[in-house]
Each structure stands twice: as C-alpha cells, then as structure tokens.
Amino acid sequence: MAVSRSKKICLEDTPYYHCVSRCVRRAFLCGKDSATGTSYEHRRAWVEKRLLFLAGVFSIDVCAYAVMSNHLHVVLHVDEDSVKNWSTLEVLDRWHRLHRGTFFTQQYVRGEALPEHTLKLVENLADTYRARLISISWFMKELNEPIARKANSEDNCTGHFWEGRFKSQALLDEAALISCMAYVDLNPIRSDICQTPEDSDYTSVKQRVACAQKCYQPKALYPFVGNPRQDIPSGLPFNLVDYLELLDMTGRIVKYGKDGVINVELLPILKRLNISSENWLSIAIKFEERTGSVVGQEQSVSHYCQCHHKRRKASPKSSQLFA
Known part of the structure; x- marks a missing residue:
C-alpha cells in the first residue's frame, strides 16, 4: 500500500530530499526516440528552466538535478526558516x-x-x-504539470505524461546527501550520454563547473559553503573543489567500467564522512537500487526508526549507508 506523502516528507527529520519523476509513456521526456527518430532534446531546456524558476519562487533550494531521457532527478533542500x-x-x-x-x-x-x-x-x-511554498509536493506539482501540458500539446495527445506520484527519499545525514548528489550528477555518464561531468548538459554539475571557472557559484543552486564549522552560512556543508574532484574521479571509473579504488587521500570529503572508497563507488553508481525511502548512516537510520516507531527491515534495499 502506498505511503502518504506527508509521512514520507518530515522536515523534523531532514530538510534534504531526493525526488524522481518518470515518464509514463513510451514517448520520451527528452532525448531521441530510436523507434521513430523524433528528437525531444529541446524539452530538456523546458525542464531546467522551470526547475530553476521554481527555486526562485519557493523556499526550496535545488542542490542537484539531472534531466534524463525519460525521467528527472532532483535533490532539494527545504528552507523552513526563511x-x-x-x-x-x-x-x-x-x-x-x-x-x-x-x-x-x-x-x-x-x-x-x-x-x-x-x-x-x-x-x-x-x-x-x-x-x-515550503511543500515539496507543491514544488513537484508546479514543475511537472506545466511540462506535461506542454508535451501533450506538442505530441497532440491527452492523458497522463508522468508515472503517477513522484518518488521521494529522505536524506538523513551528510553521507546520504553527498552520495545522492553524486549519483544524480553522474547519471548522464552512467547512462553513456556524455564523457565527463562538465559535458553533461542540463545537469547541476555543468552549471557549477561553468560558474566555478569564473570564480563564483550559480545563484539558482544551493551553494557549497565548506566543511561544517561554527557560524556556518546556509548552504551545502562541503567544499566545492573537493566535490568536483570527487565527481571527476568517480566519473572516470564509472565511464570506463574499471574496478578501480579511489585514492581517499585525494578526497577529503570521504575521509571526513568516514566513507570507504569501495562503499562510495557502489553507492554512487547504484544509489536508487541500494536504498529505500530513508537514507543515511547506521546511527541516522536507527534514530529515524526510533522516533517514528518503525522496525528496521532486513532487505536488499537497505536504507543504511556506509556502516
């Protein structure tokens, strides 16, 4: 039985959520349909433009996103205080x-x-x-409905465009957040759409790299503010350069299908979060397959289950990361 959205999204647990919307029809959201030869590539711009517009309206920040051929990934931060x-x-x-x-x-x-x-x-x-304006359900509704209407009009058809409700995952701690962001940013590489993160069109990482080359961060995206410290400003608790290095190294391993081991000495993020290189590679490539509706390290998931009076389930889709 489906769990109500209000029970899946609880800001007392975490302000960070990974949301996925998938296209219900065989016709593509974006990309090129190999069966008909029709290109829907221009629709990527629709989604990206609408997504970043909504980030300026809602009190919800976009941490990462990737517009794929038949689905959309977005990592959101709800700014309840603002x-x-x-x-x-x-x-x-x-x-x-x-x-x-x-x-x-x-x-x-x-x-x-x-x-x-x-x-x-x-x-x-x-x-x-x-x-x-702090509701993820309303955010996704305002994102998906206009795209569906526009696509239906272009396709000269009616009916559902999206596959029911969007899927959401609560990201309980920093380890879950960064692994999910990397998974989203590396989606085009894993799908063999592009060669490098900076070449992945209609993704957050491409925007971040383009802005980093000019020594600033994109205003439409939730900024990186460095490692946790006293009086830290609002933003992602990581160093941007460390994150981009992490993506670049992980992307190379994913792209070339190598069973490599990441040199953790070069990646301060993994060291600080106590994530082994082997576990990192496994999760960054198959985040959705290996996680459930709540994601975090052992203590985070245990605390969540205790607060919500839930029992830990032993299943292949464990919510626990990097134990």
Whole structure:
C-alpha cells in the first residue's frame, strides 16, 4: 500500500530530499526516440528552466538535478526558516508568479485599501500559500504539470505524461546527501550520454563547473559553503573543489567500467564522512537500487526508526549507508 506523502516528507527529520519523476509513456521526456527518430532534446531546456524558476519562487533550494531521457532527478533542500520571515506581501508576490491568486490578494499587492475583514481573509490565504511554498509536493506539482501540458500539446495527445506520484527519499545525514548528489550528477555518464561531468548538459554539475571557472557559484543552486564549522552560512556543508574532484574521479571509473579504488587521500570529503572508497563507488553508481525511502548512516537510520516507531527491515534495499 502506498505511503502518504506527508509521512514520507518530515522536515523534523531532514530538510534534504531526493525526488524522481518518470515518464509514463513510451514517448520520451527528452532525448531521441530510436523507434521513430523524433528528437525531444529541446524539452530538456523546458525542464531546467522551470526547475530553476521554481527555486526562485519557493523556499526550496535545488542542490542537484539531472534531466534524463525519460525521467528527472532532483535533490532539494527545504528552507523552513526563511519562509517564516516573509511578509504577507512577499508571500503573495511569490505566489502570484505561479497563479493569479484571488481578487482580494491582487488588490492587496497593488496597495489598495481593504476593509478589516478582507485583510483577515488575505492574511489567511497568505498563510496557506506560505505553507505551499515550503511543500515539496507543491514544488513537484508546479514543475511537472506545466511540462506535461506542454508535451501533450506538442505530441497532440491527452492523458497522463508522468508515472503517477513522484518518488521521494529522505536524506538523513551528510553521507546520504553527498552520495545522492553524486549519483544524480553522474547519471548522464552512467547512462553513456556524455564523457565527463562538465559535458553533461542540463545537469547541476555543468552549471557549477561553468560558474566555478569564473570564480563564483550559480545563484539558482544551493551553494557549497565548506566543511561544517561554527557560524556556518546556509548552504551545502562541503567544499566545492573537493566535490568536483570527487565527481571527476568517480566519473572516470564509472565511464570506463574499471574496478578501480579511489585514492581517499585525494578526497577529503570521504575521509571526513568516514566513507570507504569501495562503499562510495557502489553507492554512487547504484544509489536508487541500494536504498529505500530513508537514507543515511547506521546511527541516522536507527534514530529515524526510533522516533517514528518503525522496525528496521532486513532487505536488499537497505536504507543504511556506509556502516
């Protein structure tokens, strides 16, 4: 039986989630259909543009993404603290970038005088919109529905475009986060679409590399802020250079199918997180196959199960990483 989304996504456990949406039809989301010869490559730009637009509207940051031929990967961070500080006007401004809102919310944004009972109604609506703007379910809905309508229109057909609900995984700790991000960023290499991470079109790593060459980080993506320390700013708790080196080395092994061993002396991230090179390679290549709905190191998963009164299940799809 399907588990409700509200039980899968709990910000008290973690603000980080890996979401996957898959195309339900044989027709491609993107790429080229070998059966008909029709190219849907231009649809990658639709998805990337919409995804990064939503990151500027929602209080949800994009950590990593990859637009594949028939599915989409995205790693998200929910910024629950920022949305609490948004004024009613800012909430409505953001929501109106997605929808028209109501006659009264439009009046409020224009600065028109409203009676007290109407102001109360507007504030209640703003509270509803505020909750939606930190909802991963609403984020994925606002991402997937416009793409589905546009693709159906282009294909001159109707019906479902996406395979039901999106799949989500809770990333409980830093080890789960970085392994999932690497898995997403390396998806095009693993699928033999490109040779190197920086050549992988419509991925977060390509954007990060392009910006890193100009000595800045992309504004649309959640930034790397270095290893954990006191008064660390909001961002990914890793060093960007370390992460790119890790991806490059892992990508080479994946691309050429070698049973290599990564030299952990060159990869401070793996050393800090106490991840062996053998375990890293296994998880970075087959993250979805080897993990369940919650992912983390042994102590993280145990704490999660204890808090939610769940029993640990012994199965091939273990949620435990790098024990």
